[in-house]
Amino acid sequence: MLRVGLTGNLGSGKSTVASLFEKRGAHVLQSDAIGRELMQPGKPVFDAIVALFGPGVLQPDGTLDRPALARIAFAEGHAKELNAIVHPAVIARQGELAEAIEAQNPSAVLLVESALLFDPKHPSRDPRAGRFARILLVTASEDDKLERFLRRTGSAADRPEVRKAEARRRLALQVSDEVAVPLADHVIRNDGSLGGLERQVEALWPILADAARVPELLQDSTESLQ
Numbered sequence: 001m002l003r004v005g006l007t008g009n010l011g012s013g014k015s016t017v018a019s020l021f022e023k024r025g026a027h028v029l030q031s032d033a034i035g036r037e038l039m040q041p042g043k044p045v046f047d048a049i050v051a052l053f054g055p056g057v058l059q060p061d062g063t064l065d066r067p068a069l070a071r072i073a074f075a076e077g078h079a080k081e082l083n084a085i086v087h088p089a090v091i092a093r094q095g096e097l098a099e100a101i102e103a104q105n106p107s108a109v110l111l112v113e114s115a116l117l118f119d120p121k122h123p124s125r126d127p128r129a130g131r132f133a134r135i136l137l138v139t140a141s142e143d144d145k146l147e148r149f150l151r152r153t154g155s156a157a158d159r160p161e162v163r164k165a166e167a168r169r170r171l172a173l174q175v176s177d178e179v180a181v182p183l184a185d186h187v188i189r190n191d192g193s194l195g196g197l198e199r200q201v202e203a204l205w206p207i208l209a210d211a212a213r214v215p216e217l218l219q220d221s222t223e224s225l226q
């Protein structure tokens with residue numbers, strides 16, 4: 001199986017790219033979705049978040065108040081503590097799901113989608129060394145990222161400038177395209193139409209599918225890291 005880390009900043013278009021690959025037969029694991037699943041009441045991640053941040057992060061129905069948690073993480077500067085709870089659990093769950101996919105289909109292409117594959121403090125520490133044979137990066141202009149993020153998220157009650165400031169705070173915690181491009185094996189530039197995005201996916205898909213089928217290619221890409 002070819003394990004591909006699919007990354008890019010908030011609003012860059014990773015999920016759109018992932019679904020275009022999925023249409024062609026790739027398997028996709030979305031870190032945000034796995035994170036949400038692990039943050040449900042009763043899960044150890046949920047308990048750890050409430051123990052650390054207090055009952056203020058709960059809604060009246062007992063589920064997590066995500067906007068409240070986002071304020072604590074991004075506006076009040078506690079993202080590091082939240083990440084320390086959520087990320088190891090997400091990575092462990094991804095490992096289990098990846099193994100199950102590989103057992104079913106040893107020549108699968110698996111895309112693991114996350115905005116946070118690179119550590120912003122040590123961006124040159126290559127995540128391929130441990131988890132991925134390839135890194136695929138989706139880039140876009142900052143204006144497009146912000147505009148797409150605003151279009152996709154947030155309640156209509158929030159003022160656009162408040163949501164934009166929130167998006168900028170999240171972006172500041174992510175590795176920039178400038179730093180990530182030289183670290184990636186494949187780059188998809190999402191700076192035009194959805195048709196242009198699909199054409200890039202169409203061109204890359206046979207390369208990834210071939211690499212998944214031919215074990216020597218996998219071997220080559222991991223050996224070059226040592």
Ligand SMILES: CC(C)(COP(=O)(O)OP(=O)(O)OC[C@H]1O[C@@H](n2cnc3c(N)ncnc32)[C@H](O)[C@@H]1O)[C@@H](O)C(=O)NCCC(=O)NCCS
Pocket residue numbers: 009010011031032035066067069070073079082083086087090114115116170171173174
């Ligand atoms: C703070 C939370 C509750 C806000 O939830 P919300 O529904 O508003 O956002 P959602 O989870 O859908 O994330 C949307 C985007 O925000 C960005 N983002 C999320 N968490 C982080 C973070 N810790 N650092 C930087 N950017 C982040 C990513 O680009 C992500 O795709 C949530 O983002 C969270 O728990 N974050 C910490 C854990 C994490 O890193 N999750 C993402 C991958 S596992």
Ligand SMILES: Nc1ncnc2c1ncn2[C@@H]1O[C@H](COP(=O)(O)OP(=O)(O)OP(=O)(O)O)[C@@H](O)[C@H]1O
Pocket residue numbers: 008009010011012013014015016017032115148149151152190191192193194197
């Ligand atoms: N080239 C494009 N043209 C127009 N709209 C686009 C384009 N690419 C993506 N979008 C739209 O922008 C929004 C954000 O895209 P997407 O959810 O794929 O980004 P993402 O990188 O996964 O974001 P996040 O990290 O916030 O989850 C979606 O509504 C998507 O349909």
